[in-house]
Amino acid sequence: MPNLKSLQRLRVTSSANDECKDSLQDVIAEQLIPRLLNSQNYSERLETPIVSGANTGALPHFTDFTDACRLGDSLRVNQMVDALIAQGLTEERIFLDLITPAARHLGTLWDKDLCSFTDVTCGLALMHHVIYRLGYEFRDGQHVKGDQTSVMVCCAPGSQHLLGATIVGDLFRREGANVVIEISSTEQELVRAVANEWFDVIGISVAIESQLLSLKSLTQALKENSGNPHVKVLLGGPIFMLVDVTAEMFGADVISNNVQEAMLLLKRFATK
Incomplete structure (x- = not known):
């Protein structure tokens, strides 16, 4: 039977873990996912009408794409992107209707404790790589010294x-x-x-x-x-x-x- 000291240690550990998770959830929700999605090229290039694909909206592949990303299966991830390109989908459509909902879905899984922090970071890293491959970059940050470090x-x-x-x-x-x-x-x-x-x-x-x-x-x-x-x-x-x-x-x-x-x-x- 656990003694008082061991129970106290468990409470401290649990509290520290909860605080750590809250901090990580803030970073993921407020910075990692928005940064992944909010690139300058994203807003600029989406002004061009999407001509490939019959309907806009999340592609049905986005959940499989999310799973492949969080599991670190880069071969599968790139095969899925290659297949969509071969079908004639534009880079804009892939960005908007595959990567965007996949990143949000990954965040939802994290919020509901259905995946680990390692899954999230691995998944975001692979999505980030695909974004660079499609020609998108984040350019909305400051370009000169600001008031904040x-x-x-x-x-x-x-x-x-x-x-x-x-x-x-x-x-x-x-x-x-x-x-x-x-x-x-x-x-x-x-x-x-x-x-x-x-x-x-x-x-x-x-x-x-x-x-x-x-x-x-x-x-x-x-x-x-x-x-x-x-x-x-x-x-x-x-x-x-x-x-x-x-x-x-x-x-x-x-x-x-x-x-x-x-x-x-x-x-x-x-x-x-």
């Missing part, structure tokens, strides 16, 4: 587990920063993201040692292509608790796995 938080390519990065991003947001959780999964897409918007700080979460091999080239590419020529790069993640490295080795400005320290660094970078 602007931060992009992402994972090093090779990881689709955005849990840690999302929590850190939400903490930065609570400190008053404008935070973008970038769900892109390749270096090319991350570079395109920093080129499209102004960021004062880029935070990169690194999970495993193999990601360190390409981390310097990623950092250099992000700095070289950033809309802010003085952007700062902050590295973090579990791997930095296991290896003895310095930020300079990767062309970054600082490495930190301490949340309070990261907050202070964010404020320091904002004043420069």
